[in-house]
Amino acid sequence: MSALASHLAPHAGVLAALDTSLADVARVFDEQLKSPLAPVQNLVEHVERYRGKMLRPMLVLLSGMACAQRHASPDDLRSLISREHLVVAATVEMVHMATLVHDDVLDEADVRRKGLTVNKLHGNEPAVILGDYLIASAYHLCATLPEVGPSRAIGRAAVLTASGELLQLHNRGNLDLSEETYFEIIRGKTAELIATACELGAAASGADEPTRRAMSEFGRAIGSAFQIQDDILDLLGEQAVVGKSLGKDIEKGKLTLPILRYLASLPADQRRAARARLAPLCVPNASPDQLASFVRDVNASGAVASARSTAASLIALAKDQLRVLPAGPAREALVSLADAVLERSA
Amino acid sequence: MSALASHLAPHAGVLAALDTSLADVARVFDEQLKSPLAPVQNLVEHVERYRGKMLRPMLVLLSGMACAQRHASPDDLRSLISREHLVVAATVEMVHMATLVHDDVLDEADVRRKGLTVNKLHGNEPAVILGDYLIASAYHLCATLPEVGPSRAIGRAAVLTASGELLQLHNRGNLDLSEETYFEIIRGKTAELIATACELGAAASGADEPTRRAMSEFGRAIGSAFQIQDDILDLLGEQAVVGKSLGKDIEKGKLTLPILRYLASLPADQRRAARARLAPLCVPNASPDQLASFVRDVNASGAVASARSTAASLIALAKDQLRVLPAGPAREALVSLADAVLERSA
Numbered sequence: 001m002s003a004l005a006s007h008l009a010p011h012a013g014v015l016a017a018l019d020t021s022l023a024d025v026a027r028v029f030d031e032q033l034k035s036p037l038a039p040v041q042n043l044v045e046h047v048e049r050y051r052g053k054m055l056r057p058m059l060v061l062l063s064g065m066a067c068a069q070r071h072a073s074p075d076d077l078r079s080l081i082s083r084e085h086l087v088v089a090a091t092v093e094m095v096h097m098a099t100l101v102h103d104d105v106l107d108e109a110d111v112r113r114k115g116l117t118v119n120k121l122h123g124n125e126p127a128v129i130l131g132d133y134l135i136a137s138a139y140h141l142c143a144t145l146p147e148v149g150p151s152r153a154i155g156r157a158a159v160l161t162a163s164g165e166l167l168q169l170h171n172r173g174n175l176d177l178s179e180e181t182y183f184e185i186i187r188g189k190t191a192e193l194i195a196t197a198c199e200l201g202a203a204a205s206g207a208d209e210p211t212r213r214a215m216s217e218f219g220r221a222i223g224s225a226f227q228i229q230d231d232i233l234d235l236l237g238e239q240a241v242v243g244k245s246l247g248k249d250i251e252k253g254k255l256t257l258p259i260l261r262y263l264a265s266l267p268a269d270q271r272r273a274a275r276a277r278l279a280p281l282c283v284p285n286a287s288p289d290q291l292a293s294f295v296r297d298v299n300a301s302g303a304v305a306s307a308r309s310t311a312a313s314l315i316a317l318a319k320d321q322l323r324v325l326p327a328g329p330a331r332e333a334l335v336s337l338a339d340a341v342l343e344r345s346a
Numbered sequence: 347m348s349a350l351a352s353h354l355a356p357h358a359g360v361l362a363a364l365d366t367s368l369a370d371v372a373r374v375f376d377e378q379l380k381s382p383l384a385p386v387q388n389l390v391e392h393v394e395r396y397r398g399k400m401l402r403p404m405l406v407l408l409s410g411m412a413c414a415q416r417h418a419s420p421d422d423l424r425s426l427i428s429r430e431h432l433v434v435a436a437t438v439e440m441v442h443m444a445t446l447v448h449d450d451v452l453d454e455a456d457v458r459r460k461g462l463t464v465n466k467l468h469g470n471e472p473a474v475i476l477g478d479y480l481i482a483s484a485y486h487l488c489a490t491l492p493e494v495g496p497s498r499a500i501g502r503a504a505v506l507t508a509s510g511e512l513l514q515l516h517n518r519g520n521l522d523l524s525e526e527t528y529f530e531i532i533r534g535k536t537a538e539l540i541a542t543a544c545e546l547g548a549a550a551s552g553a554d555e556p557t558r559r560a561m562s563e564f565g566r567a568i569g570s571a572f573q574i575q576d577d578i579l580d581l582l583g584e585q586a587v588v589g590k591s592l593g594k595d596i597e598k599g600k601l602t603l604p605i606l607r608y609l610a611s612l613p614a615d616q617r618r619a620a621r622a623r624l625a626p627l628c629v630p631n632a633s634p635d636q637l638a639s640f641v642r643d644v645n646a647s648g649a650v651a652s653a654r655s656t657a658a659s660l661i662a663l664a665k666d667q668l669r670v671l672p673a674g675p676a677r678e679a680l681v682s683l684a685d686a687v688l689e690r691s692a
Contacts, residue, residue, distance in 0.1 A: 037512070106470070106475075132504070133508035133509065140498065140504070143489075145494065149484060151497045159483050161482070163386050170385035188628065333439030
């Protein structure tokens, strides 16, 4: 059971249905990626080990159960899950995994989820093309569904994901980054695919337009909160738990919400001084002491608490959207999952 | 007019309809890629200059015209082209362009079609993500069609393209590469997308199953011939015309058909000696003199002529497939385009 799923422990019936369905999703996933070419199959088997939290497939499945729930008793939640739910769930995870593989190339990362990255093991070239193979497989899988709607939504979400990443790259090292642009970046790179996961889960249960819109908003809000929490953990997490070295965002010149709030809280002259301290930290292998001292000041200023409270408001806003759903255990599980986004430490 | 289109000069009516339609394809293409985010839009405008031969869109449109031609006089060929043809044509070109952008990252190329590459101008990171943006945009565009069929076919072709590229990377520097694997590589990396272009062009004209299959085979055969001709030009083209330095395939450890035919033509002891000469050439910036001397021997052995004759058989096989089509100027133009694949010098 993944760390996120453990937050669903109070909802035993949902959790059991979810576990069975997630195993089905994994089967659809592996089946789609299978290649008759041995060198391709070897790479695929390596990358299948990257499957982590499975947040996106869980959201597809729970949204699907919650939207269909008026037709079923808690005992047969699993029966609410159709092939469309499974295919959409495997598709969003595959699109997400493709971005992980490409991100590892960009970040020159050596380790991912306690295994070596594809780029580390085989070089950048197979890693770039393997990412393309995963994206192509995701679209191909999604287009095996009889209707074109899910393909359209996934395509749109992937365009927005790439746009958000390009916007982030463009603003690397921009010490004047506005909060508005920060939110535009995280909505693109993280929230849109999560919004689409929730919306398509609902759509596969035959949800009406207002419900689908609400589920999309739910996903967008928890997606943004998820990214803010990620950004906070990069700054303040326990290295052993997060599983990667901290302060990486600063070294990559990514100004995240706590930093923006810290800078905004300072009077003009101190803000200039803080930017002057920050600039030399926006490089690979910046001085760990100066980095730690800067992060301490950010934390002491209350900026991390302020970012955390923004994430909490987004979660509240997300849970609000769930009122369109029929009451029941699947809806309750979505509430718990939304809370888990804030509570997670990795 | 592109170099390929110039081969269609004898078919004035077709050429006029094609020119109008290609302009429409370019509009659909630019419209889809447009981004409200300035940094994204800047990258897109740069990459739009990569549009070159437009072979794949031409094949979609000509296949479409040829398959629908029994319903129209040569005068109104343009009227046979529907939005589906235009969308599919723009989609295949976009998928192709994404692979060019990623290939330039892999090859660390500085120049593409006389302009600087995205990776040279902006670094590898935006180039990888821009490729992802192009792929996502291609799928999104294709999924705006009412039916899921074209999305499914494009997804399948893109999976096979990436598989072919992974197989090629895996066999880099493999001096024992078999012809069978060589053909598997080029079918994947080049021929499948071209086959899909022809098949979807036919499908958008309402062609029946046997006609679609024949058009798919036509595309697969000319696609393989196109790649063989590319490989020959890499070895023997005029540098000024081809627009890139020659012998690059050898330096990248890619054994192409002329090399394989040369090795196969030698008695065992000479083959061993030839492989020993080849091995030190399979590195970046190999000795130009030794490279030139090796290429001279390949050429003198008749291996290039042998590869060219294989490409010619593929073109003959391709043209054979066209017999299922109604006679008319669009079919004749496809015959000329097939011949142009062999005659091109760039």
